[in-house]
Amino acid sequence: MELAINPSKIISTLCYSIFRLEPYTSCPFSCSYCYARWYRKESLGINPKVIGIFSKVAKKLDMRIAFRLATLSDPLQDLEEIAKVSLKLMRIAEENEVPIILNTKSDRISKSPWREQINRMAEDNLIVVQISISSLKNLEFEKKAPEVEKRLEALSSIEAPKIVRLQPFLPNYSFDKADEFVEKLKDYGVDQLTVEMLRIEKRELSIYGKYWDKWSDYSFEGSLIKAEAPEKLEELSNVCKKYGIDFALCKEGLFNLETANCCGFHYLEAEIRPTLREVYRELVRKKKIRFEELNEIFRNFLFGEKLNDLPRLVRKALKYHEKTLIRNLRKREVVERLTPLIKVDDEVLTLSKSAQNIQRENPNTV
Structure with missing residues (x-):
């Protein structure tokens, strides 16, 4: 592109x-x-x-x-x-x-x-x-x-x-x-x-x-x-x-x-698109995310309707990456290859055991 x-x-x-x-x-x-x-x-x-x-x-x-x-x-x-x-x-x-x-x-x-x-x-x-x-x-x-x-x-x-x-x-x-x-x-x-x-x-x-x-x-x-x-x-x-x-x-x-x-x-002070990092940070806060919650979690980022008024080249690229991100978050083999901190199971994202241990030992870590 x-x-x-x-x-x-x-x-x-x-x-x-x-x-x-x-x-x-x-x-x-x-x-x-x-x-x-x-x-x-x-x-x-x-x-x-x-x-x-x-x-x-x-x-x-x-x-x-x-x-x-x-x-x-x-x-x-x-x-x-x-x-x-x-x-x-x-x-x-x-x-x-x-x-x-x-x-x-x-x-x-x-x-x-x-x-x-x-x-x-x-x-x-x-x-x-x-x-x-x-x-x-x-x-x-x-x-x-x-x-x-x-x-x-x-x-x-x-x-x-x-x-x-x-x-x-x-x-x-x-x-x-x-x-x-x-x-x-x-x-x-x-x-x-x-x-x-x-x-x-x-x-x-x-x-x-x-x-x-x-x-x-x-x-x-x-x-x-x-x-x-x-x-x-x-x-x-x-x-x-x-x-x-x-x-x-x-x-x-x-x-x-x-x-x-x-x-x-x-x-x-630039706008950012959501990534797996934002999922991890939200999991630190609430421990569990269902896939249907992702749209709400990502709404303050370069995501969804916020893209509609952007120039075509920019909007098109962001939408392609957005679709790929959402698709990847549903795939255990992708998420768990990319980070040891997140698990995918039954339409739910959670912290892995290693991530939970990190949070117990360092509760202020985000």
Whole structure:
């Protein structure tokens, strides 16, 4: 779909950020682990349609619906120096008050005119900047990307909310000690850490398996697997609390460890679509949800009749994802694969035994 990620069991059920702006067709950083390599073109060039389509949609939006810049390629790669497609998209967003989640490995955020554009949008809560790293010191799998120190220095120089995406997180590669890792982020003024475990094809275990030996199935179709390390994620969550940094997870299903929205929507005051997280939070409050109650639970989100007056492209995408979400919530094999915290049985959603134990031990955890 134009400007939107296609519905799927994982995306529709877990992700807030389904709208995207793709300024370029590929990425010169060529990180070996990059999931986008399964979806994008190999040839590097400009996406000719994105500016015109986004401009039309942005002018019609009367809600703060955030767009991610970008998902399949780095929006501030070297081609941006000449083409400035991402800069043009940010200017359209600013003019029409459309929030942007800028996700990059580039240090170009600290350079003119991008820095000034970011800072100006930040004054109106229209942008959050995410710098993606896989480690503070290792570059084995992202040799063509800027040095991590340069990325973090660039992030510290801007005035927008600052998120570091530990993407991917591979234990025994990403860092040695969680405390030292998070303290370093704090030194750079990072507001939030969002973590996504490494996911790869099974045949790639010979490359990555030397760093970690616990893996689980990720995809419902195909052969994708992901590193499994809940104890490491809990440690990171606790250390982030110690240093006063927000913590979130991407597609890990351990909602009890999160203290913030994974994409940073809370910094943008943006509208969000409901996900499995909202189901979990409601279950913490009331212990049981019948499927017929979901419409009422979701009514304050981007859901149902609230979508009717949105521009067609936006409305269509949200409705597709909404239908897929509701369908997935009825499937035990989907819900219980995506999170260990929720059970599905006889048209009812409940907390799992592990989630109930977490609530007894930590009653203030949501």
